[in-house]
Amino acid sequence: MLSYESLLEMFRQNSVGIPLITRKVVLYHTASKIAYIPPLTSLFAKIPILNLIVALLFWKPFFAVLFAPGLVCILIAILFIIWFERKVTARVQWRYGPLEVSRSVGGIIQPMADGMRYFFQEVIVHREAHRPYFLQFPLITFLPVLLPILVIPAGAIYAINTPYSIPVAIALISLIPMIIVAIGWASNSKYAYIGSLREAMMYFSYEVVLIISAMSMVIIYGSANAFSIVDKQSVVPGIVLNPFAALAFFVAIAMATSRFPFEIPEADQEVVFGPFIEYTGIIFGVVMTLAYEKLYLLCMLFSILFLGGWNGPFIPPLGDLSPAFWLFLKTIALMMIFVFFRTFYARYRLDQALKIGWSTLMALAVVALVTGIGLGAVNVTGWL
Amino acid sequence: MGVLRIKPPSPDFVERVKLHLEAFSTGLKEAIKPSRMTIQYPRELRKRPKGFRGMLVLDITKCISCFQCAFVCPANAIHMKKAPNGKYYPCVDYAKCIFCHYCEDTCTKGAWKSTNFMDVAFKSVDEMFLTTEKLVNGPDVPEEEREDEYVVEYEVKGKKLELKKEYSPEKLVEIEDSH
Amino acid sequence: MEEYSVPVPVKPPAEIESLELPVPPWLGEVSKKGDELVLFVGPQHGGSGHMRLIVRVHGDVIREVIPDPGFVHRGMEKLAENRLYVQNIPLVERPAIMDCVNFSLGYVRAIEKALDMEVPERARYIRTMLAEVCRIGTHLYDAGILSVFLGHTTGFMWPFALRELTCEILMRVSGARITASYVIPGGVRRDVDRSTLNFISDAMTYIQQKSKDFEKIFIKNPVTIARMKDVAVLSKKEAIKYGIVGPFLRASGVEYDVRAIEPYDAYDELTWDIVVADDGDSYSRFLVRVNEIQQSIGIIRQCVKALKDMPEGKIAVDTKGKLLDSVKGAFFRMFGRLTLPAGEFTTLTEASRGTLLYTIVSDGKSNAPYRLRMVTPGWYYLKGFMESLKGCRLADLQAVYGSFGYFPPEADR
DSSP, X not given: OOOHHHHHHHHHHTBOOOHHHHSOEEEEEXXXXXXXXXXXXXXXXXXXXXXXXXXXXXXXXXXXXXTSSSHHHHHHHHHHHHHHHHXXXXXXXXXXXXOTTOGGGTTTTHHHHHHHHHHHXXXXXXXXXXXXXXXXXXXXXXXXXXXXXXXXXBTTBOSOOOTTHHHHHHHHHTHHHHHHHHHHHHHTOHHHHHHHHHHHHHHHHHHHHHHHHHHHHHHHHTOOOHHHHHHHTSSSOHHHHOHHHHHHHHHHHHHHTTOTTOOOTTOTTTTTTGGGTTOOHHHHHHHHTHHHXXXXXXXXXXXXXHSOTTOSOOOGGGTXXXXXXXXXXXXXXXXXXXXXXXXXXXXOOHHHHHHHHHTHHHHHHHHHHHHHHHHHHTTTTTOO | OEEEEEXXXXXXXXXXXXXXXXHHHHHHHHHHSOOOOOOOTTTEEEOOOTTOOOOEEEOTTTOOOOOHHHHHOTTOOEEEEEOTTSOEEEEEEXXXXXXXXXXXXXXXXXXXXXXXXXXXXXXXXXXXXXXXHHHHHOOOOOGGGXXXXXXXXXXXXXXXXEEEEEEOOSOSOOBOOOO | OOOOOOOOOOOOOTXXXXXXXXXOTXXXXXXXXXXXXXXXXXXXXXXXXXXXXXXXEETTEEEEEEEEOOTTOOOHHHHHHTSOTTTXXXXXXXXXXXXXXXXXXXXXXXXXXXXXXXXXXXXXXXXXXXXXXXXHHHHHHHHHHHHHHTTOHHHHHHHHHHHHHHHHHHHHHHSOSSOOOOEETTEXXXXXXXXXXXXXXXXXXXXXXXXXXXXXXXXXXXXXXXXHTTSSOOOHHHHHHTTOOHXXXXXXXXXXXXXXXXXXXXXXXXXXXEEEESSOSHHXXXXXXXXXXXXXHHHHHHHHHHHHHSOSOOOEEOTTSOEESOOTTTHHXXXXXXXXXXXXXXXXXXXXXXXXXXXXXXXXXXXXXXXXXXXXXXXXXXHHHHHHTTTOBTTHHHHHHHHHTOOHHHHHO
């Protein structure tokens, strides 16, 4: 039987320690008096309901999903990466990019302005749509986006510590294309139909490669637990051990998140945003960011598998957030590379992408697997 | 006059990898050191060259009411209206004008003159019909409505395109002296 | 390969009955059966331009494309019948955005043919030079459209930025950025001064230099090559059969260029090459135009050199054969009461996208043409464009569209 106190105690036992906000801020300190601002968390420590809410927010599993590396980090990443994408593309294209909305900071609030515009735009549901599904699916997309956060730890902040974290995360991420296909079906329009068909085909072409290259790394490390994987990369990151797997995983991510040159399901000159063609207003905003959310998750997986995850110098004021910060930094850097592809690539055709997925990329993945088995057999991470 | 027969390239795997890298490096080069050529319009105006075909100004003292400009106007934008002194003078309907300046070339007395200015917005369709009085004064931009700070001109120096910036002139509208 | 029919829950489009579409009635039935999809692309589609393409798709493969042009038809031939001869010059250059000088050149030459005018040498060189500037502008424009149809946004922005220089040249020479109205019967309207000539040759240097970067990032990009090579192939025989014109005909291996076969203006006094490719696919159609830009730059360089050596002035001739330094003040005297002798006068011009035909029929009495026939290159190659799409993938629709540089306002007139 869970009582109020035991619940509170459970949350507090496993709470995130961030010295920056849980430590009291000393204003001045003399021999006789100390003046300080009490820490944010202790402000509500005595108030009945609020203390439970605060404790819940800082409870590690909840914090992981809601703040870092979860929803808030995803939002920050999306806002930044959309701005960065537009800005770097403009730079390469001899333009300025978003600037007018806030000239002094290079137009960085442009994605927020766009989001606001989406928010106040009318949401049109066309006559042919399967109305309930059409409106539901964009919201359901948050499920496969946030569920993998449960098993992808960010250093000390984690929700579930399981020996199967990498396979479970990949399995949950693979739910996203299902929802996109369902969105296309619910839209009941020809372009959405073609778009969701393209999405399904792309799913078919990258998924096997993605799984094989991830598994080849799991074989090298001898464990699918994210903690032991990151531990074993403390000296040599995985990208050096098995560059083939890294390359295959990298291209598979580009295919999975419809980055260039594989921006096939959403090709706006061909099928006009494909599955999402009928969406307007804030719902379009939600489905449009789906690819970026997926990119965030897969980049996080990439940095855990190949770039040493949250390994990095410890930053004392951030406390438990420090590893999460390093993971976030690596993820953002990877996302920046992916969005840069927009500047110099056209897009492949669907059949060409399928061919690449099942020939060159598959061969690369098999090489990666063989390398992985070879390195795993000699237990390379053991004597590094 | 010869025939240049081109052979489209068909790169093999190694060449393809090389071409991928070349495309990437070209993009990266521009990202680091972009060769921008944007002119930020309301703040920076394009420099109009000599002989620019802009809005028209009528020198009424030279006009002899010969109707030739109205006759030759391809868009029928010039209307001749009777003035109090009994002579007919042209009015221009900018809703129709296509800025071909046939009128300017037609005028034997040089009464039509061009300006370097055409960034004009009218508040209504009726306002677009400029009567002779308005044509004589020429287009006018109030000082408080001006947003321009620079006048920009493209200039190729060596292998680089330079955007030559000058501070905006005091007077935005300049009447060209032809003849 | 065995074919399976998959029941696709898509109704025949209601537009087939409600709009008057150029679609045979059985096409609605086709989509009911379920193994073919009738797709309407355009006229508001991002990859169709101002026209509707009715596409029959089987799986991912296009079976047939039926064009529905005419969304930007402005009745130019009829409009031309009640205007003075000289008033038609701004009209006939409207169809093609960047190709203004080529378009007015054809019309003006028909008038000159009727009146037996001998154009002064300087005017001929200026005309040739500006026609080639317009050719570069149009080819850059088409390259940009092709790139964005393939999803390459940088390939879209760079040619459009370089095209800005051709606009700048037109502005400095004629006074207007796009609709120059610069060529008149008997010559040109203004002279070109030395500093403008210098700017033109500088701008050509810059375009040439930047097109090297463009080649790296788009033309020889492996993705571009993969997308366009061996797509929508038109053999030499087919290309001639469907009446393809211009660079698209030359891409199929036919050495035909009006500038070489029936030289006009200064083309026979300059050295340049006809660019020909043998493959006839989308990629060679694009490459031919890319190489034509280089040829045009060569022609412009020669023109600039010739113009610098020539004495300034004497840029027009009036109907009585008198040479003029400037048409200012003489415009009405020259063209106000211009009537052509009775007869039919036809000229062929090599516009950027191909052969451009003008026929003026004059009754010998009135000061407006009795009939102006204007056949634009877009209209000539529309049939071949549609035929070449058969058997392509659906995603190739836009790539082929861009490779032909089809421009609805030009074709619809």
